Amino acid sequence: MALTGLVWGLGCILGPLIGGGFSDSSATWRWAFYINLLLFAVCSPVYLFVLESIQPDAATPFAQKLRRLDWVGVVLNAGIYVTFVMVFTFGGATWAWNSGRTISLFVVFGVVLLAFCVQQGLALFTTTTRRLFPVDFLRSRTQLLLYISTSATATCLFVPIYYIPLYFSFVHGDSGIMAAVRLLPFICLNIAANMVSGALMPKYGFYVPWYLAGSILSLIGGSLMYALIDTNTSKGTIYGLSILVAVGAGFAQQAAYSVSPAKVSHPSRVPDAIGFINVAQIGGIVISLTITSTVFQNVGFSHLQTALAGTGLPDHEIRAALAGAKSAALEGLSPELKRRVTEGIVAAIGDGWILLVAAGAVGVVAAAGMRWERLFMEVAAGG
Structure with missing residues:
Protein backbone atom coordinates (compact mmCIF):
# COMPACT_ATOMS: atom_id res chain seq x y z
CA MET A 1 0.00 0.00 0.00
CA ALA A 27 3.85 23.00 -27.67
CA THR A 28 0.72 24.26 -25.82
CA TRP A 29 -1.32 22.45 -23.17
CA ARG A 30 -2.56 19.88 -25.73
CA TRP A 31 0.70 17.98 -25.38
CA ALA A 32 -0.24 17.26 -21.77
CA PHE A 33 -2.72 14.83 -23.37
CA TYR A 34 -0.68 13.75 -26.39
CA ILE A 35 2.24 12.66 -24.20
CA ASN A 36 0.08 9.90 -22.74
CA LEU A 37 0.10 8.18 -26.13
CA LEU A 38 3.89 8.26 -26.19
CA LEU A 39 4.14 6.96 -22.63
CA PHE A 40 1.77 4.13 -23.49
CA ALA A 41 3.87 3.23 -26.54
CA VAL A 42 7.01 3.13 -24.40
CA CYS A 43 5.44 1.13 -21.55
CA SER A 44 3.23 -1.23 -23.57
CA PRO A 45 5.99 -3.85 -24.12
CA VAL A 46 6.27 -4.14 -20.34
CA TYR A 47 2.50 -4.53 -20.00
CA LEU A 48 2.34 -7.13 -22.74
CA PHE A 49 5.48 -9.20 -22.25
CA VAL A 50 6.87 -8.63 -18.74
CA LEU A 51 3.91 -8.45 -16.38
CA GLU A 52 2.61 -11.86 -15.38
CA SER A 53 -0.74 -12.77 -16.88
CA ILE A 54 -3.24 -13.61 -14.14
CA GLN A 55 -6.35 -15.51 -15.24
CA PRO A 56 -8.38 -16.80 -12.28
CA ASP A 57 -10.85 -18.50 -14.63
CA ALA A 58 -8.58 -19.57 -17.49
CA ALA A 59 -10.85 -22.43 -18.59
CA THR A 60 -13.70 -20.06 -19.51
CA PRO A 61 -13.61 -18.69 -23.08
CA PHE A 62 -13.08 -14.96 -23.43
CA ALA A 63 -16.40 -14.48 -25.26
CA GLN A 64 -18.25 -16.10 -22.40
CA LYS A 65 -16.51 -13.82 -19.92
CA LEU A 66 -17.70 -10.82 -21.92
CA ARG A 67 -21.27 -12.12 -21.85
CA ARG A 68 -21.09 -12.41 -18.07
CA LEU A 69 -20.39 -8.72 -17.63
CA ASP A 70 -23.18 -6.49 -16.34
CA TRP A 71 -23.41 -4.42 -19.51
CA VAL A 72 -26.65 -2.72 -18.50
CA GLY A 73 -25.04 -1.63 -15.25
CA VAL A 74 -21.95 -0.40 -17.11
CA VAL A 75 -24.03 1.76 -19.48
CA LEU A 76 -26.22 3.17 -16.71
CA ASN A 77 -23.23 3.88 -14.48
CA ALA A 78 -21.48 5.76 -17.29
CA GLY A 79 -24.70 7.66 -17.95
CA ILE A 80 -24.86 8.82 -14.33
CA TYR A 81 -21.41 10.39 -14.40
CA VAL A 82 -21.77 11.85 -17.90
CA THR A 83 -25.10 13.55 -17.20
CA PHE A 84 -23.98 14.74 -13.75
CA VAL A 85 -20.84 16.36 -15.13
CA MET A 86 -22.67 17.83 -18.11
CA VAL A 87 -25.47 19.42 -16.12
CA PHE A 88 -23.13 21.10 -13.65
CA THR A 89 -20.58 22.05 -16.31
CA PHE A 90 -23.04 23.73 -18.66
CA GLY A 91 -25.56 24.88 -16.04
CA GLY A 92 -25.11 28.54 -15.21
CA ALA A 93 -21.99 28.90 -17.37
CA THR A 94 -23.29 28.04 -20.85
CA TRP A 95 -26.99 27.48 -20.22
CA ALA A 96 -29.21 29.26 -17.70
CA TRP A 97 -30.17 27.12 -14.71
CA ASN A 98 -33.84 27.44 -15.60
CA SER A 99 -33.36 26.73 -19.31
CA GLY A 100 -35.01 23.74 -20.93
CA ARG A 101 -31.69 22.06 -21.70
CA THR A 102 -30.48 22.30 -18.10
CA ILE A 103 -33.77 21.05 -16.67
CA SER A 104 -33.84 18.21 -19.22
CA LEU A 105 -30.34 17.13 -18.21
CA PHE A 106 -31.33 17.16 -14.54
CA VAL A 107 -34.32 14.95 -15.37
CA VAL A 108 -32.20 12.55 -17.43
CA PHE A 109 -29.62 12.37 -14.63
CA GLY A 110 -32.33 11.55 -12.08
CA VAL A 111 -33.93 8.92 -14.29
CA VAL A 112 -30.61 7.21 -15.07
CA LEU A 113 -29.60 7.27 -11.39
CA LEU A 114 -32.92 5.74 -10.35
CA ALA A 115 -32.70 3.13 -13.11
CA PHE A 116 -29.20 2.15 -12.01
CA CYS A 117 -30.29 1.80 -8.37
CA VAL A 118 -33.26 -0.39 -9.33
CA GLN A 119 -31.25 -2.46 -11.81
CA GLN A 120 -28.47 -3.12 -9.32
CA GLY A 121 -30.77 -3.66 -6.34
CA LEU A 122 -32.93 -6.19 -8.17
CA ALA A 123 -30.05 -7.61 -10.26
CA LEU A 124 -31.98 -7.06 -13.50
CA PHE A 125 -30.29 -8.45 -16.65
CA THR A 126 -27.48 -9.78 -14.43
CA THR A 127 -27.00 -11.81 -11.26
CA THR A 128 -26.26 -10.82 -7.68
CA THR A 129 -22.73 -12.17 -8.02
CA ARG A 130 -21.98 -10.41 -11.32
CA ARG A 131 -23.72 -7.07 -10.95
CA LEU A 132 -21.49 -4.05 -11.32
CA PHE A 133 -21.98 -2.60 -7.84
Whole structure:
Protein backbone atom coordinates (compact mmCIF):
# COMPACT_ATOMS: atom_id res chain seq x y z
CA MET A 1 0.00 0.00 0.00
CA ALA A 2 2.85 2.39 0.85
CA LEU A 3 4.64 1.61 -2.44
CA THR A 4 1.46 2.24 -4.42
CA GLY A 5 1.08 5.58 -2.70
CA LEU A 6 4.71 6.47 -3.47
CA VAL A 7 4.38 5.73 -7.19
CA TRP A 8 1.08 7.58 -7.34
CA GLY A 9 2.67 10.54 -5.57
CA LEU A 10 5.56 10.68 -8.02
CA GLY A 11 3.03 10.87 -10.82
CA CYS A 12 1.27 13.74 -9.04
CA ILE A 13 4.58 15.59 -8.73
CA LEU A 14 5.75 15.07 -12.30
CA GLY A 15 2.33 15.49 -13.94
CA PRO A 16 1.73 19.15 -13.04
CA LEU A 17 5.35 20.05 -13.77
CA ILE A 18 5.24 18.47 -17.22
CA GLY A 19 1.79 19.90 -17.92
CA GLY A 20 2.89 23.34 -16.76
CA GLY A 21 5.95 23.14 -18.96
CA PHE A 22 3.83 22.33 -21.99
CA SER A 23 1.35 25.12 -21.26
CA ASP A 24 4.18 27.68 -21.04
CA SER A 25 5.86 26.47 -24.24
CA SER A 26 5.01 26.61 -27.92
CA ALA A 27 3.85 23.00 -27.67
CA THR A 28 0.72 24.26 -25.82
CA TRP A 29 -1.32 22.45 -23.17
CA ARG A 30 -2.56 19.88 -25.73
CA TRP A 31 0.70 17.98 -25.38
CA ALA A 32 -0.24 17.26 -21.77
CA PHE A 33 -2.72 14.83 -23.37
CA TYR A 34 -0.68 13.75 -26.39
CA ILE A 35 2.24 12.66 -24.20
CA ASN A 36 0.08 9.90 -22.74
CA LEU A 37 0.10 8.18 -26.13
CA LEU A 38 3.89 8.26 -26.19
CA LEU A 39 4.14 6.96 -22.63
CA PHE A 40 1.77 4.13 -23.49
CA ALA A 41 3.87 3.23 -26.54
CA VAL A 42 7.01 3.13 -24.40
CA CYS A 43 5.44 1.13 -21.55
CA SER A 44 3.23 -1.23 -23.57
CA PRO A 45 5.99 -3.85 -24.12
CA VAL A 46 6.27 -4.14 -20.34
CA TYR A 47 2.50 -4.53 -20.00
CA LEU A 48 2.34 -7.13 -22.74
CA PHE A 49 5.48 -9.20 -22.25
CA VAL A 50 6.87 -8.63 -18.74
CA LEU A 51 3.91 -8.45 -16.38
CA GLU A 52 2.61 -11.86 -15.38
CA SER A 53 -0.74 -12.77 -16.88
CA ILE A 54 -3.24 -13.61 -14.14
CA GLN A 55 -6.35 -15.51 -15.24
CA PRO A 56 -8.38 -16.80 -12.28
CA ASP A 57 -10.85 -18.50 -14.63
CA ALA A 58 -8.58 -19.57 -17.49
CA ALA A 59 -10.85 -22.43 -18.59
CA THR A 60 -13.70 -20.06 -19.51
CA PRO A 61 -13.61 -18.69 -23.08
CA PHE A 62 -13.08 -14.96 -23.43
CA ALA A 63 -16.40 -14.48 -25.26
CA GLN A 64 -18.25 -16.10 -22.40
CA LYS A 65 -16.51 -13.82 -19.92
CA LEU A 66 -17.70 -10.82 -21.92
CA ARG A 67 -21.27 -12.12 -21.85
CA ARG A 68 -21.09 -12.41 -18.07
CA LEU A 69 -20.39 -8.72 -17.63
CA ASP A 70 -23.18 -6.49 -16.34
CA TRP A 71 -23.41 -4.42 -19.51
CA VAL A 72 -26.65 -2.72 -18.50
CA GLY A 73 -25.04 -1.63 -15.25
CA VAL A 74 -21.95 -0.40 -17.11
CA VAL A 75 -24.03 1.76 -19.48
CA LEU A 76 -26.22 3.17 -16.71
CA ASN A 77 -23.23 3.88 -14.48
CA ALA A 78 -21.48 5.76 -17.29
CA GLY A 79 -24.70 7.66 -17.95
CA ILE A 80 -24.86 8.82 -14.33
CA TYR A 81 -21.41 10.39 -14.40
CA VAL A 82 -21.77 11.85 -17.90
CA THR A 83 -25.10 13.55 -17.20
CA PHE A 84 -23.98 14.74 -13.75
CA VAL A 85 -20.84 16.36 -15.13
CA MET A 86 -22.67 17.83 -18.11
CA VAL A 87 -25.47 19.42 -16.12
CA PHE A 88 -23.13 21.10 -13.65
CA THR A 89 -20.58 22.05 -16.31
CA PHE A 90 -23.04 23.73 -18.66
CA GLY A 91 -25.56 24.88 -16.04
CA GLY A 92 -25.11 28.54 -15.21
CA ALA A 93 -21.99 28.90 -17.37
CA THR A 94 -23.29 28.04 -20.85
CA TRP A 95 -26.99 27.48 -20.22
CA ALA A 96 -29.21 29.26 -17.70
CA TRP A 97 -30.17 27.12 -14.71
CA ASN A 98 -33.84 27.44 -15.60
CA SER A 99 -33.36 26.73 -19.31
CA GLY A 100 -35.01 23.74 -20.93
CA ARG A 101 -31.69 22.06 -21.70
CA THR A 102 -30.48 22.30 -18.10
CA ILE A 103 -33.77 21.05 -16.67
CA SER A 104 -33.84 18.21 -19.22
CA LEU A 105 -30.34 17.13 -18.21
CA PHE A 106 -31.33 17.16 -14.54
CA VAL A 107 -34.32 14.95 -15.37
CA VAL A 108 -32.20 12.55 -17.43
CA PHE A 109 -29.62 12.37 -14.63
CA GLY A 110 -32.33 11.55 -12.08
CA VAL A 111 -33.93 8.92 -14.29
CA VAL A 112 -30.61 7.21 -15.07
CA LEU A 113 -29.60 7.27 -11.39
CA LEU A 114 -32.92 5.74 -10.35
CA ALA A 115 -32.70 3.13 -13.11
CA PHE A 116 -29.20 2.15 -12.01
CA CYS A 117 -30.29 1.80 -8.37
CA VAL A 118 -33.26 -0.39 -9.33
CA GLN A 119 -31.25 -2.46 -11.81
CA GLN A 120 -28.47 -3.12 -9.32
CA GLY A 121 -30.77 -3.66 -6.34
CA LEU A 122 -32.93 -6.19 -8.17
CA ALA A 123 -30.05 -7.61 -10.26
CA LEU A 124 -31.98 -7.06 -13.50
CA PHE A 125 -30.29 -8.45 -16.65
CA THR A 126 -27.48 -9.78 -14.43
CA THR A 127 -27.00 -11.81 -11.26
CA THR A 128 -26.26 -10.82 -7.68
CA THR A 129 -22.73 -12.17 -8.02
CA ARG A 130 -21.98 -10.41 -11.32
CA ARG A 131 -23.72 -7.07 -10.95
CA LEU A 132 -21.49 -4.05 -11.32
CA PHE A 133 -21.98 -2.60 -7.84
CA PRO A 134 -21.87 -4.84 -4.73
CA VAL A 135 -25.14 -3.61 -3.22
CA ASP A 136 -24.90 -5.92 -0.21
CA PHE A 137 -21.83 -3.99 1.01
CA LEU A 138 -24.13 -1.06 1.77
CA ARG A 139 -25.71 -3.18 4.51
CA SER A 140 -22.33 -3.59 6.19
CA ARG A 141 -21.61 -0.85 8.70
CA THR A 142 -17.85 -0.97 8.15
CA GLN A 143 -18.00 -1.15 4.35
CA LEU A 144 -20.46 1.74 4.15
CA LEU A 145 -18.36 3.93 6.44
CA LEU A 146 -15.22 3.04 4.47
CA TYR A 147 -17.02 4.11 1.30
CA ILE A 148 -18.02 7.44 2.82
CA SER A 149 -14.58 8.06 4.30
CA THR A 150 -12.83 7.24 1.03
CA SER A 151 -15.01 9.70 -0.88
CA ALA A 152 -14.39 12.38 1.75
CA THR A 153 -10.63 11.77 1.64
CA ALA A 154 -10.58 11.98 -2.16
CA THR A 155 -12.33 15.34 -1.92
CA CYS A 156 -9.79 16.66 0.59
CA LEU A 157 -6.97 15.53 -1.65
CA PHE A 158 -8.01 16.63 -5.12
CA VAL A 159 -9.70 19.96 -4.48
CA PRO A 160 -6.41 21.52 -3.22
CA ILE A 161 -4.41 19.77 -5.98
CA TYR A 162 -6.55 21.57 -8.54
CA TYR A 163 -7.10 24.96 -6.91
CA ILE A 164 -3.82 25.75 -5.13
CA PRO A 165 -1.93 26.19 -8.44
CA LEU A 166 -4.89 28.21 -9.75
CA TYR A 167 -4.65 30.52 -6.74
CA PHE A 168 -0.94 31.17 -7.27
CA SER A 169 -1.49 31.69 -10.99
CA PHE A 170 -4.07 34.43 -10.41
CA VAL A 171 -2.67 36.10 -7.29
CA HIS A 172 1.07 35.92 -7.99
CA GLY A 173 1.01 35.59 -11.78
CA ASP A 174 2.96 32.32 -11.62
CA SER A 175 3.70 30.43 -14.81
CA GLY A 176 2.31 26.94 -15.28
CA ILE A 177 5.53 25.33 -14.04
CA MET A 178 5.90 27.65 -11.06
CA ALA A 179 2.27 27.17 -10.02
CA ALA A 180 2.88 23.40 -10.10
CA VAL A 181 6.05 23.82 -8.01
CA ARG A 182 3.93 25.57 -5.36
CA LEU A 183 2.05 22.31 -4.98
CA LEU A 184 5.16 20.28 -4.06
CA PRO A 185 4.90 20.77 -0.25
CA PHE A 186 1.34 19.46 -0.40
CA ILE A 187 2.20 16.44 -2.54
CA CYS A 188 5.43 15.53 -0.72
CA LEU A 189 3.83 15.59 2.74
CA ASN A 190 0.86 13.66 1.40
CA ILE A 191 3.20 10.95 0.06
CA ALA A 192 5.05 10.80 3.37
CA ALA A 193 1.82 10.43 5.36
CA ASN A 194 0.58 7.81 2.92
CA MET A 195 3.77 5.78 3.28
CA VAL A 196 3.70 6.00 7.09
CA SER A 197 0.12 4.77 7.32
CA GLY A 198 0.75 2.16 4.63
CA ALA A 199 3.66 0.74 6.62
CA LEU A 200 2.22 0.93 10.14
CA MET A 201 -1.46 0.14 9.64
CA PRO A 202 -0.96 -3.45 8.39
CA LYS A 203 1.69 -3.98 11.07
CA TYR A 204 -0.51 -3.07 14.02
CA GLY A 205 -3.92 -3.77 12.49
CA PHE A 206 -5.82 -0.78 13.88
CA TYR A 207 -7.34 1.42 11.20
CA VAL A 208 -9.79 3.71 13.02
CA PRO A 209 -7.07 5.98 14.53
CA TRP A 210 -5.74 6.75 11.03
CA TYR A 211 -9.17 7.66 9.72
CA LEU A 212 -10.01 9.73 12.78
CA ALA A 213 -6.69 11.61 12.91
CA GLY A 214 -6.68 12.15 9.16
CA SER A 215 -10.22 13.53 9.11
CA ILE A 216 -9.54 15.85 12.05
CA LEU A 217 -6.43 17.25 10.36
CA SER A 218 -8.33 17.73 7.09
CA LEU A 219 -11.18 19.45 8.92
CA ILE A 220 -8.83 21.82 10.74
CA GLY A 221 -6.78 22.56 7.63
CA GLY A 222 -9.83 23.04 5.41
CA SER A 223 -11.52 25.31 7.94
CA LEU A 224 -8.44 27.50 8.27
CA MET A 225 -8.02 27.67 4.48
CA TYR A 226 -11.62 28.80 4.12
CA ALA A 227 -11.32 31.37 6.91
CA LEU A 228 -7.86 32.81 6.26
CA ILE A 229 -6.84 32.60 2.60
CA ASP A 230 -7.29 35.79 0.61
CA THR A 231 -5.20 37.82 -1.84
CA ASN A 232 -2.85 38.97 0.96
CA THR A 233 -2.16 35.57 2.51
CA SER A 234 1.54 34.74 2.59
CA LYS A 235 2.87 31.79 0.64
CA GLY A 236 4.17 30.19 3.84
CA THR A 237 0.72 30.35 5.42
CA ILE A 238 -0.85 28.66 2.42
CA TYR A 239 1.81 25.96 2.47
CA GLY A 240 1.28 25.36 6.19
CA LEU A 241 -2.52 25.19 6.02
CA SER A 242 -2.56 22.98 2.94
CA ILE A 243 -0.04 20.60 4.54
CA LEU A 244 -2.57 19.87 7.31
CA VAL A 245 -5.03 18.72 4.66
CA ALA A 246 -2.31 16.82 2.78
CA VAL A 247 -1.22 14.84 5.82
CA GLY A 248 -4.81 14.18 6.86
CA ALA A 249 -5.71 12.86 3.42
CA GLY A 250 -2.49 10.85 3.25
CA PHE A 251 -3.29 8.96 6.43
CA ALA A 252 -6.43 7.44 4.93
CA GLN A 253 -6.42 7.76 1.15
CA GLN A 254 -5.25 4.17 0.44
CA ALA A 255 -6.28 2.54 3.72
CA ALA A 256 -9.63 1.21 2.52
CA TYR A 257 -7.89 -0.92 -0.09
CA SER A 258 -6.52 -2.97 2.81
CA VAL A 259 -9.38 -2.73 5.28
CA SER A 260 -12.28 -3.45 2.93
CA PRO A 261 -10.86 -6.75 1.53
CA ALA A 262 -9.98 -7.81 5.08
CA LYS A 263 -13.64 -7.44 6.08
CA VAL A 264 -15.22 -9.59 3.33
CA SER A 265 -16.73 -12.95 4.18
CA HIS A 266 -14.91 -14.92 1.48
CA PRO A 267 -11.75 -14.40 -0.61
CA SER A 268 -13.87 -14.46 -3.77
CA ARG A 269 -15.38 -11.13 -2.66
CA VAL A 270 -12.02 -9.32 -2.57
CA PRO A 271 -12.38 -8.03 -6.17
CA ASP A 272 -15.83 -6.71 -5.23
CA ALA A 273 -14.32 -4.91 -2.25
CA ILE A 274 -11.60 -3.31 -4.41
CA GLY A 275 -14.19 -2.23 -6.99
CA PHE A 276 -16.42 -0.85 -4.23
CA ILE A 277 -13.64 1.38 -2.92
CA ASN A 278 -12.64 2.37 -6.45
CA VAL A 279 -16.16 3.70 -7.01
CA ALA A 280 -15.93 5.65 -3.75
CA GLN A 281 -12.57 7.19 -4.58
CA ILE A 282 -13.11 7.98 -8.26
CA GLY A 283 -16.70 9.04 -7.67
CA GLY A 284 -15.59 11.34 -4.87
CA ILE A 285 -13.03 12.96 -7.17
CA VAL A 286 -15.51 13.46 -10.03
CA ILE A 287 -18.30 14.82 -7.82
CA SER A 288 -16.11 17.16 -5.75
CA LEU A 289 -14.25 18.65 -8.72
CA THR A 290 -17.48 19.07 -10.67
CA ILE A 291 -19.11 20.91 -7.77
CA THR A 292 -16.10 23.15 -7.09
CA SER A 293 -15.81 23.93 -10.79
CA THR A 294 -19.47 24.93 -10.88
CA VAL A 295 -19.01 27.14 -7.82
CA PHE A 296 -15.88 28.71 -9.29
CA GLN A 297 -17.48 29.44 -12.67
CA ASN A 298 -20.77 30.79 -11.36
CA VAL A 299 -19.64 32.60 -8.21
CA GLY A 300 -16.53 33.87 -9.97
CA PHE A 301 -18.63 35.24 -12.83
CA SER A 302 -20.89 37.03 -10.36
CA HIS A 303 -17.91 38.61 -8.56
CA LEU A 304 -16.30 39.67 -11.83
CA GLN A 305 -19.53 41.18 -13.10
CA THR A 306 -19.57 43.37 -9.99
CA ALA A 307 -15.86 44.21 -10.23
CA LEU A 308 -16.05 45.08 -13.94
CA ALA A 309 -19.36 46.93 -13.84
CA GLY A 310 -19.17 49.98 -16.08
CA THR A 311 -16.32 48.69 -18.25
CA GLY A 312 -18.64 47.55 -21.02
CA LEU A 313 -17.08 44.09 -21.22
CA PRO A 314 -19.57 41.49 -22.56
CA ASP A 315 -20.38 38.40 -20.53
CA HIS A 316 -18.30 36.05 -22.68
CA GLU A 317 -15.16 38.14 -22.08
CA ILE A 318 -15.86 38.25 -18.35
CA ARG A 319 -16.09 34.46 -18.34
CA ALA A 320 -12.87 34.33 -20.35
CA ALA A 321 -11.16 36.10 -17.47
CA LEU A 322 -11.80 33.00 -15.37
CA ALA A 323 -9.72 31.00 -17.85
CA GLY A 324 -6.44 32.24 -16.41
CA ALA A 325 -4.40 35.16 -15.19
CA LYS A 326 -3.08 35.75 -18.72
CA SER A 327 -6.53 35.99 -20.25
CA ALA A 328 -6.87 38.65 -22.93
CA ALA A 329 -9.92 39.95 -21.08
CA LEU A 330 -7.65 41.22 -18.29
CA GLU A 331 -5.28 43.05 -20.59
CA GLY A 332 -5.61 46.81 -20.54
CA LEU A 333 -7.41 46.99 -17.20
CA SER A 334 -6.22 49.47 -14.62
CA PRO A 335 -4.33 48.14 -11.57
CA GLU A 336 -7.38 48.86 -9.40
CA LEU A 337 -9.69 46.86 -11.65
CA LYS A 338 -7.19 44.01 -11.83
CA ARG A 339 -7.06 44.00 -8.03
CA ARG A 340 -10.84 43.77 -7.82
CA VAL A 341 -10.91 40.99 -10.40
CA THR A 342 -8.27 39.04 -8.50
CA GLU A 343 -10.15 39.47 -5.23
CA GLY A 344 -13.33 38.22 -6.87
CA ILE A 345 -11.61 35.16 -8.31
CA VAL A 346 -9.91 34.35 -4.99
CA ALA A 347 -13.28 34.67 -3.25
CA ALA A 348 -14.73 32.17 -5.73
CA ILE A 349 -11.83 29.78 -5.10
CA GLY A 350 -12.35 30.29 -1.36
CA ASP A 351 -15.96 29.14 -1.62
CA GLY A 352 -14.59 25.86 -2.94
CA TRP A 353 -12.71 25.32 0.32
CA ILE A 354 -16.12 24.77 1.94
CA LEU A 355 -16.01 21.29 0.43
CA LEU A 356 -12.86 20.58 2.46
CA VAL A 357 -14.69 21.58 5.63
CA ALA A 358 -17.70 19.44 4.74
CA ALA A 359 -15.58 16.44 3.69
CA GLY A 360 -13.45 16.68 6.84
CA ALA A 361 -16.54 16.83 9.04
CA VAL A 362 -18.14 13.87 7.25
CA GLY A 363 -14.88 11.94 7.63
CA VAL A 364 -14.78 12.60 11.39
CA VAL A 365 -18.36 11.37 11.82
CA ALA A 366 -17.70 8.28 9.68
CA ALA A 367 -14.50 7.44 11.57
CA ALA A 368 -16.27 7.86 14.91
CA GLY A 369 -18.85 5.31 13.78
CA MET A 370 -16.30 2.63 12.81
CA ARG A 371 -15.68 -0.38 15.01
CA TRP A 372 -12.51 -0.18 17.05
CA GLU A 373 -10.98 -3.48 16.03
CA ARG A 374 -7.74 -5.05 14.94
CA LEU A 375 -7.54 -6.68 11.53
CA PHE A 376 -5.00 -8.89 9.82
CA MET A 377 -4.24 -6.88 6.68
CA GLU A 378 -0.85 -8.14 5.49
CA VAL A 379 -2.21 -9.96 2.44
CA ALA A 380 -4.63 -7.19 1.48
CA ALA A 381 -1.98 -4.53 1.89
CA GLY A 382 0.42 -6.43 -0.28
CA GLY A 383 -2.17 -6.89 -3.00
